Amino acid sequence: MAGRSAIAVRGLRKSFGDKVVLDGIDLDIPQGSIYSLLGPNGAGKTTTVQILSTLIRADAGHIRVAGHDLADDPDAVRAAIGVTGQFSAVDNLLTAEENLLLMADLHHLRRPVGRRRAAELLERFDLVEAGRKPVVTYSGGMRRRLDLAMTLVGDPRVIFLDEPTTGLDPRSRRTMWQIIRDLVAGGVTIFLNTQYLEEADQLADRIAVLDHGRLVAEGTAAELKRRVPGGHVSLRFAGAAELATAARNFRDVARDDEALTLQIPNDGSIPALRGLLDRLDAESIKPDALSVHTPDLDDVFLALTGRPGNEKEPLR
Structure with a gap:
């Protein structure tokens, strides 16, 4: 103890x-x-x-x-x-x-x-x-x-x-x-x-x-x-050409041509973000905006228990 x-x-x-x-x-x-x-x-x-x-x-x-x-x-x-x-x-x-x-x-x-x-x-x-x-x-x-x-x-x-x-x-x-x-x-x-x-x-x-x-x-x-899959970094680009260039450099991404965004799997940790930024810099890829999306506790609760996290606890 x-x-x-x-x-x-x-x-x-x-x-x-x-x-x-x-x-x-x-x-x-x-x-x-x-x-x-x-x-x-x-x-x-x-x-x-x-x-x-x-x-x-x-x-x-x-x-x-x-x-x-x-x-x-x-x-x-x-x-x-x-x-x-x-x-x-x-x-x-x-x-x-x-x-x-x-x-x-x-x-x-x-x-x-x-x-x-x-x-x-x-x-x-x-x-x-x-x-x-x-x-x-x-x-x-x-x-x-x-x-x-x-x-x-x-x-x-x-x-x-x-x-x-x-x-x-x-x-x-x-x-x-x-x-x-x-x-x-x-x-x-x-x-x-x-x-x-x-x-x-x-x-x-x-x-x-x-x-x-x-x-x-x-x-x-x-x-x-971070234990739950689904975290990603969303990159938004100024135009379709920049989006297409970035998409060729990453695998397993979700691409939205209308919104000019790429979603790249990432757990949001400092090492993972640093690695992504280093790669963007090495490939001279310059997004207009970057945002990090990580699972919330509802996702964690559902993944670990198989049930949503808004249930009330009975007597026991």
Whole structure:
């Protein structure tokens, strides 16, 4: 187990009856990073989060969260983590301030400490003006900010976020993304479960794809995209003669005479792009424009699981 791992898992297994949900998965998530677990319905994502957050027991495996052995000291794990579910856990009849003070009481904070913590979080999440209004009057974005603020009352070092921006408008979603980035900049580790592949692409330092209870791929978004065929460089030329000259120098290209473009297979990596540019220069080929097209996470998801990546995860 790595000394600086926020979450370290070896050989995690879980079955429900005769159905194997997790079939020996390994995870190693560094402190102060965002890790996203993707997978189709029934892949085991929710079960993984439930086990890591002490809600259900694993059948086998060695798990450490925030430096604590989950099997030997689950209470220490609970004290070190926060969980923000897909559906808001705030009390609509209370104000934001009252919700935060309630959480402070549940964490056994002394009243002056709890009030100070609540005031800090209201300011941090831009809820000061609305802090004494009933939550029922809040917008979706305000409710999600309050929900995350309540998770932070106990100052967790590891946070499990389940669908943090579901139902939010684009502006609120980007506000939440920035809040998540700020948390990580402060040393918090985020385990992100999201149905939005763009969200994982934007936020996650590393992404794992889970399918049929096994990790089928892991890496940065860029690394995963390079594993999928279909990347290419598109060259646009000023005229048909230039296009024809370029086409004679490349094999296996897609040519569009109307748009005056060539599509040349390329994974978009720096070495591959450098090689293409060197070849263009050597052949004195001067395109008017060059653009790089790489597969997105939807392509990755489909290639690795055989299913589109916009499915919702059921209970398990």
